[in-house]
Amino acid sequence: xxxxxxWPEPVVRVQALSESGIRAIPDRYVKPPSDxxxxxSSPMVKExxxxxxxxxxxxxxxxxxxxxxxxTLRQINEACRDWGFFQVVNHGVDPKLMRMMRxxxxxxxxLPLEAKQRYANSPCTYEGxxxxxxxxxxxxxxxxxxxxxxxxxxxxxxxEKWPDLPPSCREQIAEYSKQVVELSGRLMKMLSLNLGLPExxxxxxxxxxxxxxxxxxxxxxxxxxxxxxxxxxxxSDPGGLTLLLPDENVPGLQVRRDESWVTVNPxxxxxIVNIGDQMQVLSNAIYKSVEHRVIVNSAKERVSLAFFYxxxxxxxxxxxxxxxTEDRPALYPAMTFDEYRLYIRTKGPRGKSQVESLKSAR
Ligand SMILES: O=C(O)CCC(=O)C(=O)O
Numbered sequence: 001x002x003x004x005x006x007w008p009e010p011v012v013r014v015q016a017l018s019e020s021g022i023r024a025i026p027d028r029y030v031k032p033p034s035d036x037x038x039x040x041s042s043p044m045v046k047e048x049x050x051x052x053x054x055x056x057x058x059x060x061x062x063x064x065x066x067x068x069x070x071x072t073l074r075q076i077n078e079a080c081r082d083w084g085f086f087q088v089v090n091h092g093v094d095p096k097l098m099r100m101m102r103x104x105x106x107x108x109x110x111l112p113l114e115a116k117q118r119y120a121n122s123p124c125t126y127e128g129x130x131x132x133x134x135x136x137x138x139x140x141x142x143x144x145x146x147x148x149x150x151x152x153x154x155x156x157x158x159x160e161k162w163p164d165l166p167p168s169c170r171e172q173i174a175e176y177s178k179q180v181v182e183l184s185g186r187l188m189k190m191l192s193l194n195l196g197l198p199e200x201x202x203x204x205x206x207x208x209x210x211x212x213x214x215x216x217x218x219x220x221x222x223x224x225x226x227x228x229x230x231x232x233x234x235x236s237d238p239g240g241l242t243l244l245l246p247d248e249n250v251p252g253l254q255v256r257r258d259e260s261w262v263t264v265n266p267x268x269x270x271x272i273v274n275i276g277d278q279m280q281v282l283s284n285a286i287y288k289s290v291e292h293r294v295i296v297n298s299a300k301e302r303v304s305l306a307f308f309y310x311x312x313x314x315x316x317x318x319x320x321x322x323x324x325t326e327d328r329p330a331l332y333p334a335m336t337f338d339e340y341r342l343y344i345r346t347k348g349p350r351g352k353s354q355v356e357s358l359k360s361a362r
Pocket of ligand 1: 218246306
């Protein structure tokens with residue numbers, strides 16, 4: 001696609017803007033009033049947290065769930081159906097590695113600009129160091145920079161496109177991604193069982209072993225006018241499952257709950273798991289992806305690592321026939337993930353408009 005060859009305007013690094021000491025953010029980052037986070041102080045925002053689920057009995061030194069009535073499976077089931085978001089603790093990924101990864105990436109973003117520019121990305125693949133999602137000229141932008149890289153499929157894994165600084169970064173990415181892929185695979189089994197399907201069902205639906213997996217590290221610099229902008233606009237994740245390692249000390253992620261936004265309170269060494277659009281399609285909307293966004297603040301920068309576990313990109317994803325009945329016909333047409341993600345790559349984050357438009361098109 002021609003429009004995805006290059007950025008429509010010169011790229012401005014948000015971190016550089018923030019560090020320049022400006023007192024007012026440029027107009028390009030000012031959101032329309034309805035999208036601003038000022039509702040934070042309204043009574044609409046509930047003081048609740050997304051469910052926190054302890055996977056200890058399920059994964060670590062255990063043989064797996066005891067059966068469909070397993071209490072942990074039940075908690076996962078309720079969280080998927082009710083929230084589309086939950087936090088997991090005792091998940092089997094090394095907490096020390098998680099902390100080291102986050103700190104290495106923080107170090108990366110604090111390297112001199114020239115060191116990061118070597119990895120500057122283009123909208124063609126989005127791989128590398130970037131500062132915007134979407135290629136629409138004149139779009140209102142988000143207050144964040146990021147780094148995007150592929151881990152799977154194996155043919156897209158290119159260590160040269162991963163930062164070589166700090167020196168341990170590449171090694172950590174490889175080990176972290178391996179462990180997070182394992183955890184994602186286990187969660188896929190739990191979700192399959194909870195849909196009343198064989199445990200390998202969703203994995204097979206995603207194309208088997210050589211699925212897609214990529215990492216986006218988000219860096220949200222301090223912002224002099226946080227009430228006027230967002231670190232990341234409201235969106236649902238286009239892929240399958242997302243495992244987010246948030247900044248432990250700086251909340252920022254907000255999850256849509258009916259008409260309000262719930263600010264997630266991150267738990268130490270936990271992952272925040274959420275359902276993506278492809279899982280919504282495959283499960284025929286039994287599981288739903290949920291809109292989320294990120295707010296920023298003037299006192300602290302924030303780093304988060306979003307690991308996306310996606311279907312193989314060139315196979316059609318459609319509602320599983322096992323989940324289609326007379327009462328619940330297939331809600332979505334088949335589409336490959338490559339076709340599907342062109343939307344967000346072109347338009348940038350836009351709430352749940354894409355998956356909803358597929359439904360209404362029928
Ligand atoms: O930074 C966060 O907490 C959320 C990031 C996110 O939603 C994303 O990368 O898609």
